[in-house]
Amino acid sequence: MDHLLTWVIFLPLIGAGIAFLVKDHQTVKVLALVTTIADFLISLPLWMKFDHGTANFQFVEKYSWIPTFNINYHIGVDGISLLLIIMTTFLAPFCVLCSWNAIADRNREFMINIMVMQTAMVGVFAALDMALFYIFWEAMLIPMYLIVGVWGGVNRIYAALKFFIYTLAGSLLLLVAMIYMFFKAGHTFDIPALMNTPFAPEAQFWLFLAMFVAFAIKVPMFPFHTWLPHAHVQAPTAGSVILASVMLKMGAYGFLRFCLPMLTEASLSLTPFILTLSVVAIIYGAYMALAQTDIKKLIAYSSVSHMGFVTIGMFVYNQLGIEGAIMQMVNHGVTTGALFLCVGIIYDRRHTRDLSEYGGLAKTMPMFATCFVIFSMASIGLPGTNGFIGEFMVLLGAFTYDRLTGVLAATGIVLGAVYMLYLVARMIWSECSNPENQKLTDLSLREFTILAPLVVLTFVIGLYPAPFLEVMHVSVEHLINQTAGLAGAPQIALLK
Template sequence: MDQLLLNSGFPILSVLIFLPMLGALVLLLIKDEENCRWTALAFTTVVALLSLTLLSGFDSTTARFQFVEMRPWIEAFNINYTVGVDGISILLLLLTTLIMPFCVLVSWTYIKKRVRAFMICMLIMETAMIGVFVALDFVLFYVMWEAMLIPMYLLIGIWGGPRRIYASVKFFLYTLAGSVLLLVAIIWLYMQNGYSFFIPDMMWQSYSTSAQMFLFLAFFLAFAIKVPMFPFHTWLPAAHVEAPAAGSVILASLLLKMGAYGFLRFALPITPEATAIMMPWVLWLSIIGIIYGGFTALAQSDMKKLIAYSSVGHMGFITLGIFTLNLDGIEGAVLQMINHGVTTGALFLCIGMIYERTHSRDIESATGIGKYMPVYITFFTFFSLAAFAFPGTNGFVGEFMIIAGTFKYSLSQGNFPWLALASIPGAVLAAAYMLRMLQRKIWGREHNPDNSWLKEHDLNIREIITLAPFLLFVLWVGLAPKPFLNIMHSSVSALVQNFATCQAKAVAIAGTILN
């Protein structure tokens, strides 16, 4: 209990969790589609504004969980409703709440059928995602983790593209399969910890090495599928291509981050010895994902597929940073989780906007539009630069810290920095596929299709309002990332220090295996 900083004031986290669900219930009473849009926007905006109040009361100098609420839930099994945030989860919570209003805005004219059902799914999804990032009881976490599958399955399956059924079923089955072993691991931990599901009590315990190996593999399968890491990534391109614009934004910006968050919240603090043993394999698997994602993205002509495969590479950088297990690497990974959520989400918004006009996602269908849609191209250019970590953008700061952390890891092991050098081609490939797409959209080829009609269809006020905050964030983090690093610093430092205290036995075992 001393790991918690209890706050007995206003239950702000519960309000953030259940206010979107209240919005979904209100929508059941509204039949007019226009009113459904405004209602969904109102609820998501209120949740976003309320979430910002967390920053005023958050103490960034401590690694303890804050805004904690503890209430009995299923007393017979000692299951409690327990929520709280630390320096890592508060950033992901804010990412979730602040992006959702823009998902509603981009769907304003994009979704033309079953608008009420669509908005209900969006609000239920928001409740589940917030619940994942604030849960401190493992059953509550698992319920929210599974609950988000259903609305996302419906978003893809009902409002998706021609192959929506295939994509939605594949997404559902992949994620569900990964969750089965996670449930077994949760039950084992429950029995080993005095029949308690309280997550902080499970951290940094002296479980046997064999038990940790089982737990790590269970965690790894569940979270690697969600990230997704190579070779568990095959559900992602299909889901992105078929999902509506808002669904793609949620997938890229939020759902993928849950896998990386799972590694930080569970794999590292609950199975430190197994993490140290498996660390080299996960690092090289991340490198494979970076290179594979880059080459595959370079071969795509569908803009959504290109961004989807680029996410495999970008998330490879994030897992690379996490498993360096040093301060620079993990802080860079957490920052890059936020950066990727904003930048890739913005790119999917841009693709959705051009799709509304041309009804095509092919790069060649909207070539040479720079002179016809200058406002659109301006936004798209900045987001493309951020996607391949151009200096001055948010992506540069995150990737630089991750690569620096990777160098430090190799040098601390007395090895030549092969890992860091192997990640560099991923950055080069990112520049290649993003600049290729950008060049085609701005100037195109020698003979472009006649897109002069787009001159009258540049971004409208609603679309500019949607994209402007994303651009602000890209430049803010790129030029002044310190406020974001300060929020996470204490929590990441505590994670690294606690892991270091478990290293003597783990390093000895890992050294024996590797040698």
């Protein structure tokens, strides 16, 4: 297929278009499932045909779109975005499946939203034109806003509004930065061209700050994280999965795609600041998670903690760190997505997220319990599961860059175990005393189909991550070479 990447991006949108014309809810559900699976399948050749040997963008397509402002439809993938695209397409069918019965009201519109959002999400990762990136970036907000606001819980309006306005406010600064760069770089939004444009250090500083706000809100980094628990708690399961698995990655991806290669000096000089915030996020997020009694909120705060590892990994400028950060993004997507799916499964049965309502699920739902424990262990970062790979790489990378950062971040592995095991102990183990829990049924075939591939992936990445890592080697090396050419990074020399 010639326009493979375009197909991957727009296939869900076509599916959504057809769904608009179909009135029947059942048909739309099947259509959405077929579309998302097809999208995943056609995204696989991206990975298989991907050339590991070059840092250039591949599967590039470039057409003039708005010539007045020199905006092009320019897309492509490199080692950094490839896995994120695959992860996005991989998770979409699960989002459809988990909403199969859970979304009773306006199911058709929900599926349309999911598909539209998928186009926007893949678009964000594939865009090589900053204007195009921005359009996809903002377009993604609308379906998400609707998903939270229409299909969410009791407080959905507040959560949706907060999420929307918070992220939008951040994006505006990104827009400002973008326009400034457009003029400085000689009227172009082209990302490869911008990467080769040297910006004055003074300007870089402000550009970095503007972008930092946009991306940090999305990641979310401490202290820009407070929209996340609200949004997660209110969102329906599929919304939480997309939010945690894909949307949060966009902020981190933005850092990797824009800040590091384009604003290298500013990145280097602001590294201590970012690392400090990340370490705080890891520890703070873990403490927050520890205090929660709402299962979704607990996992939401654990995301804050885990994304702290991602931001640390990116800003230590070595291969272990950056590749670890990308792996951690993928792993967090898989694991946290899976945890949210698990929560969705019991929420469908019990309609409560209150931890004290649960207990002893191992007795009534053994298969569910097994899956949940596996994902918890992956979240904790147990060797052999995917969570370990990213976390260990990031920590090792951080440790070689700055020991204090490494040591402080590593405390996250203990704290992570504390809150996750607390969750497991309260929910899966302990006595099954609540009569409501005693009549729960174990996973249905549909639910099993959702969780089984994720379990397999957990172990595949955990035990044999080489195929995932090798696609990014050259791109990451290229990125590091870009940063390494500049003056030695300032370091927090407490332990060095």
